[in-house]
Amino acid sequence: MSTMITGKLTIGLLAFVPAGLCQSAATITGRVVTASEGSPIPKAQIHATNSSNGATFAVQSAADGRYVLPALPPGIYVVTAEFPPLFLPFRSESVQLEAGKTVQVNIPLNDEQLNTLGDGGSFFVYLSSDHPAPRGRAPRTREGRPDLNGVWLPALLQPVGDKPEPLPWAKELAKKRSDGFGKDPQTYCLPGGLTYSGMFFEYRLVQTAMMLVIIEPDSGNPTRQIYLDGRSHPKDPNPSFMGHSVGRWEGDTLAVDTVGFNDRTWLTNDNFPQTEKMHVIERFRRPDLGHLEMEITFDDFGAFRKPWKLKRVSSLAPEYTEVLEYVCTENNRDIDHLVVK
Numbered sequence: 001m002s003t004m005i006t007g008k009l010t011i012g013l014l015a016f017v018p019a020g021l022c023q024s025a026a027t028i029t030g031r032v033v034t035a036s037e038g039s040p041i042p043k044a045q046i047h048a049t050n051s052s053n054g055a056t057f058a059v060q061s062a063a064d065g066r067y068v069l070p071a072l073p074p075g076i077y078v079v080t081a082e083f084p085p086l087f088l089p090f091r092s093e094s095v096q097l098e099a100g101k102t103v104q105v106n107i108p109l110n111d112e113q114l115n116t117l118g119d120g121g122s123f124f125v126y127l128s129s130d131h132p133a134p135r136g137r138a139p140r141t142r143e144g145r146p147d148l149n150g151v152w153l154p155a156l157l158q159p160v161g162d163k164p165e166p167l168p169w170a171k172e173l174a175k176k177r178s179d180g181f182g183k184d185p186q187t188y189c190l191p192g193g194l195t196y197s198g199m200f201f202e203y204r205l206v207q208t209a210m211m212l213v214i215i216e217p218d219s220g221n222p223t224r225q226i227y228l229d230g231r232s233h234p235k236d237p238n239p240s241f242m243g244h245s246v247g248r249w250e251g252d253t254l255a256v257d258t259v260g261f262n263d264r265t266w267l268t269n270d271n272f273p274q275t276e277k278m279h280v281i282e283r284f285r286r287p288d289l290g291h292l293e294m295e296i297t298f299d300d301f302g303a304f305r306k307p308w309k310l311k312r313v314s315s316l317a318p319e320y321t322e323v324l325e326y327v328c329t330e331n332n333r334d335i336d337h338l339v340v341k
Helices: 011-016 019-024 121-128 168-179
Strands: 003-006 026-034 045-050 056-060 066-072 075-082 090-097 102-104 107-109 150-152 158-160 203-207 211-215 224-227 244-250 253-259 279-288 291-299 308-315
Touching: 026 075, 026 090, 026 121, 045 066, 056 066, 075 107, 090 102, 090 107
Parallel strands: 026 102, 026 107, 224 244
Antiparallel strands: 003 056, 026 066, 045 056, 045 075, 075 090, 150 203, 158 308, 203 211, 211 224, 244 253, 253 279, 279 291, 291 308
């Protein structure tokens, strides 16, 4: 675990704390767990902010959920924790620190599904955990390209760089959707769209010299076709849930350009809207046998001030893993039980 410090203090301060100051400093420690089962949550971001001067200390939880914030000046602190996008933020006010003493602050995080059995905290921890993957060099096709074929395990998308900056109308709509507990299009058995692709369920990539096909029925997304035959986009593409995609190889990276989206899906768990102006660039890389890296750049000047990025690293699924058929409309019981403000 590494600790960083912001505000009026500097990162280097912790490395050069005099012995006398260490004896007068305080420590905050504890574990970050799911509120329902008590399962450890790794990689959660914990912050301790001094109420008097605003100095903020930060640390990330370890694989067993434990964290330590050492060498803190005595005082009163606000302790916060978050693990976006699937857990609700935690906040503890007025944590009193005395010189030379350790205070334990355990952090139970409620998931956004409000601890629904089988569809909540433990499942979300699984999605955020590192999975065992085979080692070795990435295979190549007969054409000498990286071979992306295989079934890949789900993984959460993580932000890259600055956060999305929605335009005022898009920000207001996203808040309205969130206040309504996110009764999103998927509850009506509609596709989840690009930001939900590969997030919750296994997905299969089928690659040929002329096309890359992405199959992920559990996400509700239709089978996606990415053309690798050198064609261009249609001049006036028919707006669709997954858009029109063409790809080209840039060395060992497959760059996929997609346009022609409709405005009927929601982006990320922040419930952002998208417009028909959206343009997406995805970059697929297979750095080794067991991992698939993907970076997505969203450029939608109809809803956002500037482009923004997300990334995902998926592990290769065990050989026996299959992508099974899923039909939402056969047994859609959720919608009648969802509460909307």
